[in-house]
Every structure is written in C-alpha cells, then in structure tokens.
Amino acid sequence: MNLLSEIEKDAKQFLREQRTLLLLAAAPVFVLFMLGAIFSNTSAEIGKTTLGVCDLDHSSISKLFVAGLANNTNILDYSNLLYCRDTAEKEVREGRLAAAVLIPAGFQKGIEKGNTQNVTIFIDNSRVQVAPSVEAFMKAAVQETGQKVGVTFISTVWNELDDAAARLDNLTVSIGDTRNRTALMRQRLEQTTVSLRSINTSKIDGEIDAANRTLNISLAYLESADANLTLIEADIADYDSELAQTESDLVQVNDTIGSISVSLNASKAGVNCSDITYAAYCAQIDLLNGRVVSAQQSVSQRLDKVRSGRVKLAQTKITVQSFRQTIAGARSNSADALQRIDNMRQFVSDLEVNRKASLATLADVNSSLDEIDSKTYELENIIGDTKVQIKQITSRPTQFVVSPILLSPSPIFSKRTFFDFLLPSLIPLVIMFISLFLASTSLVREKSSGTMARIAVSQINPFEYAVIKVVSYSVVLLPFALILVLVASLFYGAFPLLDVGAWFFVLQAMMLLVMVFVAAGVLIAIYAESEATAFLASLVIGLPLLFMSGLLFPFEFMPQVVAIIGQASPLTQSVFIMQSVILYHAPQAGGFGILLFYAIVLTLLGGFSLKRSL
Known part of the structure; x- marks a missing residue:
C-alpha cells in the first residue's frame, strides 16, 4: 500500500466535495473572526455588573459605602421599599441580579460604638464565572469603606490627644x-x-x-x-x-x-x-x-x-x-x-x-x-x-495606622484583549473537532464502499493501513490547520509572521495535534456503522476533552483526579504548547512527547481494532 497514492486519493476525495472543502476552509476562520469580535475588549473595558442594594440604616456611613459601590458598578436601590430585604434576596434568587447587598439598621451607631458590623451579600453562586469576582469586589469595597471610617475615627482620637498634650503644657x-x-x-x-x-x-x-x-x-x-x-x-x-x-x-x-x-x-x-x-x-x-x-x-x-x-x-x-x-x-x-x-x-x-x-x-x-x-x-x-x-x-499618618500595607496589582498582560487569551485554546479546539469529524466520517464512507473487504482480500497489514490512513489524513488536514494559524498571526498578532522559531514549534504542535485526533477519528470509524454514528462518537470524545481542557472551567473548580486527567489530555497539552508560543512567547517542548505518545497509542489501537474486525 503506497502512502503517496493514499494521500493523493484522500486529497482528491476532499477536493471533490466542494461544499465540505469550503466549510473546512471558511468555517474555522469565520469562528475565529466571530469570537475575536465578541471578546475584543480588554479587562479595563469590562461592563459593570448590576448589584442590588438594601440600605436599612440610611446613615452617612452606609451612604458612603453605597457611593463606593456605585463608582465601580451599576446599582439598583431597593432601600425605600417596604420589604427591602426580601425583595433584594428574591431578585438574586430568581436570577435577575448577580448579587445584592444588605446593610443592617444601626450600621453607623454600631461602628461609632466600636462594634464590628456585618454586611450581608446575597450571591447567585450559580454564575460560577461571575460569583467569585463579585465576592472579591464586595470585599474590596468593604475594606475601602472601613479604611475611610477608620481614618476619620483615628483623626478624631488624635485631635483629642493633641488637646491633652496642650493641657499638659x-x-x-x-x-x-x-x-x-x-x-x-x-x-x-x-x-x-x-x-x-x-x-x-x-x-x-x-x-x-x-x-x-x-x-x-x-x-x-x-x-x-x-x-x-x-x-x-x-x-x-x-x-x-x-x-x-x-x-x-x-x-x-x-x-x-x-x-x-x-x-x-x-x-x-x-x-x-x-x-x-x-x-x-x-x-x-x-x-x-x-x-x-x-x-x-x-x-x-x-x-x-x-x-x-x-x-x-x-x-x-x-x-x-x-x-x-x-x-x-x-x-x-x-x-x-x-x-x-x-x-x-x-x-x-x-x-x-x-x-x-x-x-x-x-x-x-x-x-x-x-x-x-x-x-x-x-x-x-x-x-x-x-x-x-x-x-x-x-x-x-492615619492611613498608615488603618492600612499599613497597600496592594498594587500590576497585570502582566493588561493591554491584551480577552480573545488574545482565548486564541491559544481556540485553535487546538477547532482543529480537534475538524480532525475527529472528517477522519471518522471519511473512513466510514470508505468502509461503506467496500474498502475494508478489499483490505481483507489483499492481505494488507492492518497496522500498516492504520498508520498510512493516519498520516494521509493528517497531511490532507494540516494545510487547513495552518490557515488558522496564519489568520491568527496576520489578523491578531499571535506571533510575528517571520518568526521562524515560533513557526517551528507551531508546525510541530499542529502536526502532532492533527495526528492525535485523526488517529482517534480512525479508531472511531472502525467501530462506527454510519457517518452519523461517527459524528456522534466524535462529539462524545470531543466534548469531555473540551470541558476538561480548562477553557470553559478552571482546573481549580474540578476534583483533583479530574483535573489531573484533564491536564494530561491531548487537547490540554496542545493548548499549553500554543499558550507558550502565542501568549508567553516562551516555547516549551514538554508537551510534544505526550502528543506523540497519544498519536502512537491511538494508531496502534486503530490497527489492533482493524485487525480484530477483519
């Protein structure tokens, strides 16, 4: 069985299906442009989250606290409603607000007496991406107001001490x-x-x-x-x-x-x-x-x-x-x-x-x-x-007594957009689904045309056939992967177009990534009886890898065992490699060995499965 002829055959098969070819070339690029437009803002341009406020104290300190919130977010004030607390909690419970703040009655008097006051915040923790940010924002707002109150109190005490010093004179x-x-x-x-x-x-x-x-x-x-x-x-x-x-x-x-x-x-x-x-x-x-x-x-x-x-x-x-x-x-x-x-x-x-x-x-x-x-x-x-x-x-200084330590965040990538952070994960994700879908459905189509029967008659080694199909599909699909990388470099500045070192790592990563998921697609096709089955099986494999890649949910949210499995998956390793090149500009070759291991194992499994099915 000749590798070059197999590559030529598979390429002609893809080229004959012009609509599929068009989608294969245009759809990933369209996805990049669409997501680039959606996530084009920087962290400094994030829209404000709307918070509900129920101020039962109506004092100067509570108003100072609410004013501090209003400087950084949108406020819906329920303080004048009869059932202020219940209304604010209901708005959060029914999903209309991400969070609501309850300031208790006697808030200012308690502070003036030296008693710590408790401010309650109702958080919709079903919004797993927003809830931690809202909670951190509220803690910062409480700390800021506490510092202002503390500075005022300390200033008053020190004025009294100065008066006492004058009387001592x-x-x-x-x-x-x-x-x-x-x-x-x-x-x-x-x-x-x-x-x-x-x-x-x-x-x-x-x-x-x-x-x-x-x-x-x-x-x-x-x-x-x-x-x-x-x-x-x-x-x-x-x-x-x-x-x-x-x-x-x-x-x-x-x-x-x-x-x-x-x-x-x-x-x-x-x-x-x-x-x-x-x-x-x-x-x-x-x-x-x-x-x-x-x-x-x-x-x-x-x-x-x-x-x-x-x-x-x-x-x-x-x-x-x-x-x-x-x-x-x-x-x-x-x-x-x-x-x-x-x-x-x-x-x-x-x-x-x-x-x-x-x-x-x-x-x-x-x-x-x-x-x-x-x-x-x-x-x-x-x-x-x-x-x-x-x-x-x-x-x-009174500010030193109240807060001797100040935190000054300095984001390393403050000028980058959200899409810049998403791009290294998006490219491997798109390539994964393209490789799985096309490799599995194409091989199922060949099975339907009697290819497997001819292989059995011609006594071709199943392992040789599996290797040739993996390499053939990988060579055919690699140009489409490179189109994605080229668009990322030209339109989004992922890395300099003439950076030979970056291209060297990217080409290796793309080739290994395509080979891994083409091998997975071949393995799916061996067991699938129809293209629909192959398509669904590809989703069954691809979606869990997506969820465990850290793209949608941070690894810190996952159980430890799941996080370890997710970090070891081929999609995650591809994301790590692309991040090291595109985001950090510090290429790391550690993931190449893991991807190569996956490609070899999946190809061998495909050959073994093919041998059993013949």
Whole structure:
C-alpha cells in the first residue's frame, strides 16, 4: 500500500466535495473572526455588573459605602421599599441580579460604638464565572469603606490627644509656679525657725531665779518674750497664708491630673481594643493613664501633709496666743510675784516644749516641701514622656495606622484583549473537532464502499493501513490547520509572521495535534456503522476533552483526579504548547512527547481494532 497514492486519493476525495472543502476552509476562520469580535475588549473595558442594594440604616456611613459601590458598578436601590430585604434576596434568587447587598439598621451607631458590623451579600453562586469576582469586589469595597471610617475615627482620637498634650503644657507651667512658691515658703520657714531658736528659755529661767532681786528685770524679760512671741505669731500667720496658697495650687494640680485621666479613659473607650489593629494603641494609653494616676496619688499625699501642717501651725498659734495671755497676766498680776514666778517657770518650760515641737513641725513641713519639689520634677518627667509618646502616636499618618500595607496589582498582560487569551485554546479546539469529524466520517464512507473487504482480500497489514490512513489524513488536514494559524498571526498578532522559531514549534504542535485526533477519528470509524454514528462518537470524545481542557472551567473548580486527567489530555497539552508560543512567547517542548505518545497509542489501537474486525 503506497502512502503517496493514499494521500493523493484522500486529497482528491476532499477536493471533490466542494461544499465540505469550503466549510473546512471558511468555517474555522469565520469562528475565529466571530469570537475575536465578541471578546475584543480588554479587562479595563469590562461592563459593570448590576448589584442590588438594601440600605436599612440610611446613615452617612452606609451612604458612603453605597457611593463606593456605585463608582465601580451599576446599582439598583431597593432601600425605600417596604420589604427591602426580601425583595433584594428574591431578585438574586430568581436570577435577575448577580448579587445584592444588605446593610443592617444601626450600621453607623454600631461602628461609632466600636462594634464590628456585618454586611450581608446575597450571591447567585450559580454564575460560577461571575460569583467569585463579585465576592472579591464586595470585599474590596468593604475594606475601602472601613479604611475611610477608620481614618476619620483615628483623626478624631488624635485631635483629642493633641488637646491633652496642650493641657499638659499648661500643667507644666503651673508646676513651675508651685516650685517657686515652695521656694519662697522655704525661705520664710527658715526665718521662722531662726526666730524660734532665738528664744532662750535658759536665760528666762535665770531671770526668774533672780526675780527675788528685781521684779523689773523679770518684767523686762517678759516683755522681750512677749515681743518674740508677737514676731513668731506674725511669721506663723504668713506661713499659714503660704500653706493655704500651696494647698490651693495642689488642689488645682490634682484636678488637672484627674481631667487628663478622664480624657485618656475616654480615648480608650472610643477604640475597639479587641481589634489587633488598636491593641498597641490601647496599651500605650493604659501606660500613660497608670503614670497619671500615680502622679495624682503623690499630689494627694502632699496635699494631706500640707493640711496637717496647717493644723499644727494653728495649734502652735493658739499656744503662742496662750503664752502671750500668760505673760500679760504675769505682768498685770505683779502683786503675787512668787506665784507669778512659779507660773513663769512653768510657762517657760511649756514654751521650750512647744518651741521644740514647733521646730519639729517646721522641719516636717520643710521636708514636705522638698518632697513636693521632688514630685513636681517627677511629674514633669512623666508629662514630658507622655507628650513624646503622644507625639509618636499622632505623627504617624492615619492611613498608615488603618492600612499599613497597600496592594498594587500590576497585570502582566493588561493591554491584551480577552480573545488574545482565548486564541491559544481556540485553535487546538477547532482543529480537534475538524480532525475527529472528517477522519471518522471519511473512513466510514470508505468502509461503506467496500474498502475494508478489499483490505481483507489483499492481505494488507492492518497496522500498516492504520498508520498510512493516519498520516494521509493528517497531511490532507494540516494545510487547513495552518490557515488558522496564519489568520491568527496576520489578523491578531499571535506571533510575528517571520518568526521562524515560533513557526517551528507551531508546525510541530499542529502536526502532532492533527495526528492525535485523526488517529482517534480512525479508531472511531472502525467501530462506527454510519457517518452519523461517527459524528456522534466524535462529539462524545470531543466534548469531555473540551470541558476538561480548562477553557470553559478552571482546573481549580474540578476534583483533583479530574483535573489531573484533564491536564494530561491531548487537547490540554496542545493548548499549553500554543499558550507558550502565542501568549508567553516562551516555547516549551514538554508537551510534544505526550502528543506523540497519544498519536502512537491511538494508531496502534486503530490497527489492533482493524485487525480484530477483519
């Protein structure tokens, strides 16, 4: 059996059927042009999907969310309908909408209280190609609106922190004034201490002992003591006035620190501390609040000591006044001199005790003033640290706090049309069906004319016949496959027309692809009794290969076993080869071996089946 004569015979058979020849040449090209017109848009020119909206809140934030949706898609607003939710869900359930959004009542109030709000989206997941895109779009819209709300909230909180920092500046000035007043009080305390120490009770005792010699001398000492007590009383009055002013200042400082603590608590209350985004922020506020509370407690302790000192000064003043009355009585009652002298001795003794007590009290007050100064410096450091931390927080952009990471998609093929992505799959698909249909129906026609009987009589090797028919039909059909590739190169720029390397890979792929499906067609024809049977059998083989090729449904949608089978199919391998040449311009020869394996196996199966049927 001669291969060239068989090729010539099959070619003449195809050429005699002019209508079939016309369809064979024109139909695939027509399909290319038609699909090229249908899928001529780029990804940036996709029509908007219509979404339904049911806004039960009618708040500014919900309107902001809906406006964000309207910028990227068409909106059907059902918010003013009585049964808004049911209507939106019904529209999706009955297929009139791809999706509908339900914004619950209390949406804005919940956000303002720091509660996460749930936006429901009804998705028609029967639209397997659209549903994932709609869901991804909705997630992006929710994230965008959440960022806007978060930026507004963080800006408000940071304004409050800036106000708190300004109040801390005023508090620092007040602390400086307090230290100045404590320094003045310390000077007056020193003067009062000197006056108290200047009271010489030993000398008074000596004068009392000498009272028998002269009452006048005793009276003179009494006058001296009375004068000193008058000075002490005046100093105590001045000191009490300064302590009163200090008490007022400490009360003001205490109130100011309290208001700062309230402001910090209010700032924390406005944040959802359970959200990991604000956890660090809440921890910093807690640290600041703890330091402020500690400072407030220290000020309260100093305030208690100042008040205690005033009480002791009041007691000292009463004692001094009592002493003066005693001296006055001693001076007015000179008749009973001895008794007065005894009283004077007691008085001097009491005076010494009270003098020492007063000196001790003044020392305690002076120590309290030192501690107040120390605490004011500590409070200044706390205020300084607080201001630095507030500055560190508020210096960050609000957008960074809400969304520190931004995604910037950069599509590699952004300028390509959908047909550019479809073309590498479409060419093998068309060639597959042409090869299956023509090879199977042509061989069935030959069977009807008695070819198989002649083969049986002439003792032709069935395997040789199967190989010759596969090669013959492949050679006859290859020009029609090349016409498709030529149209793809000329009209759609699939690859440069003069690119020899691309043509080398394309010709190999086309030849192997035609051989595989011609061999499959020959195998079908051996078992088919009529052309109609062969045609239907070709569909039975071709359609599953189409569905498993990844052209209509992504492999990710398929069960794992089906996906593996689909990726190993000859149609899918042809698609991979064409994609590597046309789309990625990086030819890969890995699929050639698989196609050659399919061609050999199917041809051998055809020969074996032919041998059994003869």
